[in-house]
Structures are given as C-alpha cells and as structure tokens.
Amino acid sequence: MEALRKRFLGKEYEPFTVEVEKGRIAQFARSIGEGNPIYFDTEAATKAGYRAIPAPLTFPYSVTMDAGQSFNVLEDMGVDKNRAVHGEQGFTYHHDICAGDTITGQQKIVDIYDKKSGAMIFIVTETRLSNQHDELAANLHSVIVVRNT
C-alpha cells in the first residue's frame, strides 16, 4: 500500500482536449430520456439564458471517457480493470459547458487508501476541466474501488 502511495499519489496525467459538439449533446440527452428543448435547440437554450446548448449535468464524465481517462490510471497502476468498479462520482460546476466549447482537462491522483487490510483499494482522482477561455468549467471527483482478493 505504501509503495503504491509513494509511486502514484499526486501523479498528474497528460492534459487532453475534447471538442463539445451539439449533435453529441443531443444524442446524449436523448439516450438518458431527457426531453427539455434546451439540450436540442440553440434558440431554446439561449432563451433560457445559456450561451449555447448546455451539456447535461453528467456529460463532463463523457468528456473524460472520450479522452480515455477512465482506464489510463488503472493501466498505469497495473490494475486489472475487471476488478475495478466505479465507487463514487462527483461534479463541482464553475462555468457552464456548452456546445462549441473546447475543453481541456487533466487528471490527478489525489488519494489512495485501502480497507479490510488491503482487500479493497480505493483510488481517488480529480479531473479539472477548463474551457477555451481558460476558465475552470468543472471539477470531477472519481473514486475507483479495486477488489484485491
């Protein structure tokens, strides 16, 4: 455990960039059963006070998936992804993410701990997403649980 912490705690991964497309937001919104026109129609979005079509609340996680950020940490740590489950997910929103934005992100390992004498390992990462104006848009907090038995 201490060796893992020493090697990976505080490690930052390569920054990534993802473009947020209007059609992708619509497809995402439809797949989650969302019907609010702000996610499909630019005029409806701007009428509701948004710059453009806003990304739904959990869409930022897909931005990180598109950039291959869900498995890179496990691969780096040599963890079999079949033993890993998503334990917890958090979002802190600072600026809206909208269609047309170019999002840059970076993932960092902020905690590693175990429970049950190492039978379960918890890997906690933070991913900061900034927009094309260098404004912090959202912060993602992910907990991955690895069964180590």
Add this chain to the structure above:
Amino acid sequence: MTEEKDYADIGIGASVPTLSRGPISRTQLALFAGASGDHNPIHLDDEQARAGGLDGVIVHGMLMMAILGQMLSGWVSQARIKKFSSRFAAMSVPGDTIICSGIVVDKREEGGEKLADVEIKAENQKGDALLKGMATVIIG
C-alpha cells in the same frame, strides 16, 4: 436564468419532486453506450458480463446518475446546481425502474449566495438503494 420560481423560501425538509424512469431496456443501454462513450461490454453483452462474474448485463452507473441529475435539473435550472455527487450503492439490471428523490437537509450562505444542500437518492422498484448522493443548489 429565465426561470421565475422563487426558491428562497425552500425550507429544510422540503422534498424535490420525484422522477421515475423505466423500465430500463437493453436498447437504452446500447444507446447510452454510444452516446456516453462507455462501451464496456458488461452493459451490452450477457456472455461477457457473465465472464466477469455477473448474472448478465447491468445498467451503466452513469446512466442512473444521469437520471438522478435530471431530477435536479427538472427542479431548478441546471445553472443553479453547484455540486452533484453520488455513491454507486448497488447494481441495476434491465427491466428496473429508477426512482429518484431528494430532500433539503441544510440551508446556508456562502460567498453571497444562498445555498441549499440536498440529500438525493435513486432506488429500484423493489426499494433497493442504487445511488446515494448530495447536491448543492443556489436558491437565492
């Protein structure tokens, strides 16, 4: 934002209007896989799910969380939502209905904003807890 509702008098103990979605179909899992970018076969292919020790395909945790998020953004404009987090407490399978609810547990002021902390959860039709989370929304 243009919404005109007045949230400032929301009290501790107030409930968020519940949202139910379901039954979740395999088709929805396939569409969500494509739309979300989560192509893990444990959500799409029974054989591969069983090889991973499951009884069959399971619902994406992030699909359940997206439904929980819709309860929040259906209650207040999404621009008012500052924080949204959830623990994945149990797995859900196709055929399940996801039932979301929330209750205001605290009100406070921070940086000139009036905030409400909301305890949120999603359960299936049997009452099993699927998600347990918290959200912070701006109410004034």
